[in-house]
Amino acid sequence: MSKPKEKTKESISIAITGSGGAGVMTAGTLLLEVAAQAGWYGLMVRSSGPQIRGGEAAALMRFSKSPVECLDDRFDVLIGIDWQNIHRFADEIPLDATSVMIGDPDQSEPPEVFVKRGAHYAPLPFKQMAKSLPGSWPNMIALGVAAGLAGLPVDSIKAVLQKSLKKGGGEKMAANIAAAEAGYAFAEGVPSVPRLSGKLAAGKEARWLITGNQAAGYGAVRGGVRFCAAYPITPATEVLEWLAPALPKIGGALVQAEDELASINMIVGSSYGGVPSVTATAGPGLSLMTEAIGLAVAAEVPIVVIDVMRGGPSTGIPAKSEQSDVNIAVNGLHGDAPRIVVAPNSIADCVSATQWAVYLAEAMQSPAIVLSDQYFGQTRAVVDPPADIGLVTERLKPAAGENGYLRYAITKSGISPMAIPGNPGTAYTADGLEHNERGLPSSQSGDHIKQLDKRAKKLDQFDYGARWADIEGEGDLAVVTFGSCTGAAREALARAAADGIKGRLVSLRLLAPSRPAQMAKALAGAKRVLVVEQNHTGQLYRYLRAEYDLPGTTRSFRHPGPLPMRPDEIHQQITEWSRS
Amino acid sequence: MSSPAAAAPITAQAFKSDYKPIWCPGCGDYSVLSSFTKAFAKLQLLPQDVAVVSGIGCSSRIPAYTTCYGFHGVHGRSLAAAAGLKLARPDLTVVVASGDGDGYSIGGNHFLHACRRNVDLTYVVMDNHVYGMTKGQPSPTTEPDWDSKLSPGGTGLRTFNPLVIALAAGANFVARAFAGDPNGTADLIAEAISTPGFSFVEILSPCITFRPEQREWKQMVRPAAVTYTNDAARAARRIMTDDGMNIGVLYKGERKPYQPPIGKGKKNPSDLETEFAL
Ligand SMILES: Cc1ncc(C[n+]2csc(CCOP(=O)(O)OP(=O)(O)O)c2C)c(N)n1
Ligand code: SF4
Ligand SMILES: [Mg+2]
Numbered sequence: 001m002s003k004p005k006e007k008t009k010e011s012i013s014i015a016i017t018g019s020g021g022a023g024v025m026t027a028g029t030l031l032l033e034v035a036a037q038a039g040w041y042g043l044m045v046r047s048s049g050p051q052i053r054g055g056e057a058a059a060l061m062r063f064s065k066s067p068v069e070c071l072d073d074r075f076d077v078l079i080g081i082d083w084q085n086i087h088r089f090a091d092e093i094p095l096d097a098t099s100v101m102i103g104d105p106d107q108s109e110p111p112e113v114f115v116k117r118g119a120h121y122a123p124l125p126f127k128q129m130a131k132s133l134p135g136s137w138p139n140m141i142a143l144g145v146a147a148g149l150a151g152l153p154v155d156s157i158k159a160v161l162q163k164s165l166k167k168g169g170g171e172k173m174a175a176n177i178a179a180a181e182a183g184y185a186f187a188e189g190v191p192s193v194p195r196l197s198g199k200l201a202a203g204k205e206a207r208w209l210i211t212g213n214q215a216a217g218y219g220a221v222r223g224g225v226r227f228c229a230a231y232p233i234t235p236a237t238e239v240l241e242w243l244a245p246a247l248p249k250i251g252g253a254l255v256q257a258e259d260e261l262a263s264i265n266m267i268v269g270s271s272y273g274g275v276p277s278v279t280a281t282a283g284p285g286l287s288l289m290t291e292a293i294g295l296a297v298a299a300e301v302p303i304v305v306i307d308v309m310r311g312g313p314s315t316g317i318p319a320k321s322e323q324s325d326v327n328i329a330v331n332g333l334h335g336d337a338p339r340i341v342v343a344p345n346s347i348a349d350c351v352s353a354t355q356w357a358v359y360l361a362e363a364m365q366s367p368a369i370v371l372s373d374q375y376f377g378q379t380r381a382v383v384d385p386p387a388d389i390g391l392v393t394e395r396l397k398p399a400a401g402e403n404g405y406l407r408y409a410i411t412k413s414g415i416s417p418m419a420i421p422g423n424p425g426t427a428y429t430a431d432g433l434e435h436n437e438r439g440l441p442s443s444q445s446g447d448h449i450k451q452l453d454k455r456a457k458k459l460d461q462f463d464y465g466a467r468w469a470d471i472e473g474e475g476d477l478a479v480v481t482f483g484s485c486t487g488a489a490r491e492a493l494a495r496a497a498a499d500g501i502k503g504r505l506v507s508l509r510l511l512a513p514s515r516p517a518q519m520a521k522a523l524a525g526a527k528r529v530l531v532v533e534q535n536h537t538g539q540l541y542r543y544l545r546a547e548y549d550l551p552g553t554t555r556s557f558r559h560p561g562p563l564p565m566r567p568d569e570i571h572q573q574i575t576e577w578s579r580s
Numbered sequence: 581m582s583s584p585a586a587a588a589p590i591t592a593q594a595f596k597s598d599y600k601p602i603w604c605p606g607c608g609d610y611s612v613l614s615s616f617t618k619a620f621a622k623l624q625l626l627p628q629d630v631a632v633v634s635g636i637g638c639s640s641r642i643p644a645y646t647t648c649y650g651f652h653g654v655h656g657r658s659l660a661a662a663a664g665l666k667l668a669r670p671d672l673t674v675v676v677a678s679g680d681g682d683g684y685s686i687g688g689n690h691f692l693h694a695c696r697r698n699v700d701l702t703y704v705v706m707d708n709h710v711y712g713m714t715k716g717q718p719s720p721t722t723e724p725d726w727d728s729k730l731s732p733g734g735t736g737l738r739t740f741n742p743l744v745i746a747l748a749a750g751a752n753f754v755a756r757a758f759a760g761d762p763n764g765t766a767d768l769i770a771e772a773i774s775t776p777g778f779s780f781v782e783i784l785s786p787c788i789t790f791r792p793e794q795r796e797w798k799q800m801v802r803p804a805a806v807t808y809t810n811d812a813a814r815a816a817r818r819i820m821t822d823d824g825m826n827i828g829v830l831y832k833g834e835r836k837p838y839q840p841p842i843g844k845g846k847k848n849p850s851d852l853e854t855e856f857a858l
Pocket of ligand 1: 636637638639640655678679680681682683706708710711712713714719
């Protein structure tokens with residue numbers, strides 16, 4: 001029987017769900033590896049219920065033959081290894097009449113919220129099938145089904161399972177490969193999902209499988225970081241868990257502190273000692289750290305604080321994403337305290353942007369906050385390896401025994417040589433008290449103004465180059481955004497372009513200090529500026545309105561987490577506004 | 581230039597900066613400053629190899645009064661900053677200066693964990709049983725009936741015993757000193773610096789302005805009648821039953837300091853990439 005001609009699509013989206021212990025994340029991670037093995041790109045966003053362990057989980061995935069930066073608007077496939085509490089993911093897993101839904105009829109019918117969206121339901125008795133293949137697991141059947149529906153080659157599944165099940169021994173491996181193959185065969189009989197269009201990219205061997213949190217950790221060490229002190233917090237802990245074994249290999253160390261007050265003060269101390277230092281945290285920890293970040297501003301000690309944003313305020317929604325720490329990052333210190341705020345705008349950019357943040361902090365002897373978020377941090381993606389940006393700073397230091405050394409000397413750039421303990425003849429006291437050029441405490445207005453100017457000037461006059469923002473496209477409509485909304489905004493603009501609506505994208509990598517001249521250039525001729533962000537009050541929008549003269553009319557498009565910003569909602573905004 | 585072989589020994593004076601302290605005349609902290617410089621000279625340290633780290637308070641102003649590298653951070657966090665510095669730079673001698681408010685109240689949690697972590701630091705607390713810098717409020721070591729504007733009639737709270745807490749939390753060296761005996765205090769600080777691990781020296785340092793009655797301490801202190809023990813339980817019992825005026829080393833243990841092997845690993849960051857490569 002000849003098959004009807006296959007439909008194609010640029011990307012395929014698959015969600016695998018199940019209750020705790022069903023192995024959802026394992027199946028998802030392996031599926032990502034299978035796709036990578038086949039030369040595809042893809043990402044897997046993790047979502048889970050509130051339980052510490054054993055709660056319902058969802059692996060939300062999207063695959064394509066070109067790099068994938070965000071989830072799509074809907075899912076082609078939903079696989080429920082079981083359906084226990086899976087209705088809680090209804091908002092996160094939009095389905096429609098062309099979607100396919102696979103579930104185990106022996107356990108329960110699919111949740112009503114999914115059924116009523118009209119998706120095609122194909123029952124598959126996961127448990128029973130796994131029983132018939134002794135030693136196999138239902139999640140390996142799910143892996144096979146997903147791979148089959150996505151149109152991945154069966155050989156790639158075998159290759160990945162042979163590698164990852166090596167430890168379990170020959171029998172386990174054989175049983176589970178058989179389970180995946182059985183799932184794969186089952187997929188043949190299910191109404192087909194469109195096939196991926198496009199060509200495989202060349203050089204696929206060189207690609208990386210990485211999470212945003214690992215990427216941020218790696219970016220930090222690429223930038224020269226050798227010391228980290230930190231206190232665990234969701235969703236930043238994986239940055240630390242990556243750094244803990246990595247730092248000793250390259251001559252560094254990670255210390256678990258007693259709290260964030262300790263961790264931030266420890267890295268101010270270690271960096272004062274000349275060792276580039278980092279900590280990673282989330283909103284609650286960042287709140288505790290603000291006093292000592294101000295100390296680093298005043299005493300001019302470089303430090304990098306990676307904030308993996310989650311839903312706030314307070315404990316908020318710990319395991320889910322939200323871009324709601326813009327305010328605290330750009331404004332959250334007492335006094336007039338200039339600081340650097342950098343935001344990566346893709347998972348791969350978590351490497352480069354964090355490396356850049358270390359470079360900027362070290363070059364300007366200033367704290368730098370890196371605003372990542374849970375969506376980047378805990379998402380695993382197949383990416384092209386981000387090139388080393390080649391920026392590692394040697395701090396500006398005085399010579400040994402420099403005559404009349406002034407730690408906080410007023411210089412043209414605002415940057416003054418920083419003596420490192422051990423250097424003879426240049427001892428000084430690093431102080432959070434306002435001070436004179438020598439570093440001695442002073443409450444005189446002249447010294448205060450000089451040092452305030454110095455600290456503002458060094459950040460303001462620095463040459464940030466082209467890295468301050470990614471600027472793409474043209475047209476009189478501009479979308480200004482940052483961080484994890486970038487992928488969705490880029491995709492929305494591409495869809496608008498396909499409808500004949502031209503627009504440009506300005507994705508800010510440098511949130512603070514602001515770059516008015518560069519922004520004016522990037523937005524020259526724009527008549528409408530749409531500011532896109534994932535929070536409730538429009539924190540970026542308000543900041544932009546305060547810091548920049550935005551041309552034409554401006555609009556804020558925003559919603560809080562935990563739902564990700566999706567291309568379609570931005571596309572709709574662009575379309576409506578362009579027609580009005 | 582003189583030949584290095586004939587270098588003269590370094591004196592206490594060489595550790596004194598030309599910056600004039602802001603302290604009230606008669607404040608105990610002047611003597612503690614001189615004990616610092618004497619201890620450094622006794623050990624023949626070099627100013628550039630010593631870091632004096634502090635928080636906020638009258639006592640915490642010490643760093644800039646020395647010629648060492650100084651770090652005057654935020655209130656209560658000196659131990660954290662010092663631990664970060666020492667762990668990253670084990671080659672330095674790191675001495676921490678604090679007060680009873682800075683160290684036992686706002687910084688209390690760091691005190692516990694510093695004892696437990698046992699980083700090779702010397703922690704000197706100038707205890708005057710009052711918040712001097714903020715002009716006379718009760719601290720965790722202030723007597724329950726001490727009257728102040730903020731605590732009319734006294735706090736009614738029992739005092740906190742920092743030495744016993746240090747022992748319980750794992751400090752490796754515990755001593756009590758009196759600012760009125762700068763030479764004896766210098767010897768105790770020098771011994772604390774020479775003892776590996778976390779060394780805690782509590783110095784009774786009178787606040788002449790807000791606790792003038794502390795002038796009496798001179799008559800009250802005495803050398804501890806017995807030499808120190810390496811048994812923490814015995815030391816704790818002695819300290820809990822004395823009147824708080826026994827001066828000397830009270831406990832010395834043999835715990836190995838905590839120090840991750842910084843500088844040992846020789847790989848390059850790019851060597852770490854293999855774990856991401858497909
Ligand atoms: C976060 C913070 N809270 C409060 C203060 C105000 N403050 C400065 S010093 C101090 C108490 C100092 O007491 P102590 O450590 O005993 O030092 P002393 O002045 O007695 O030597 C306080 C409460 C501060 N500087 N920072
Ligand atoms: S207030 Fe007390 S502790 Fe502070 S300087 Fe004066 S005497 Fe010393
Ligand atoms: Mg005090």
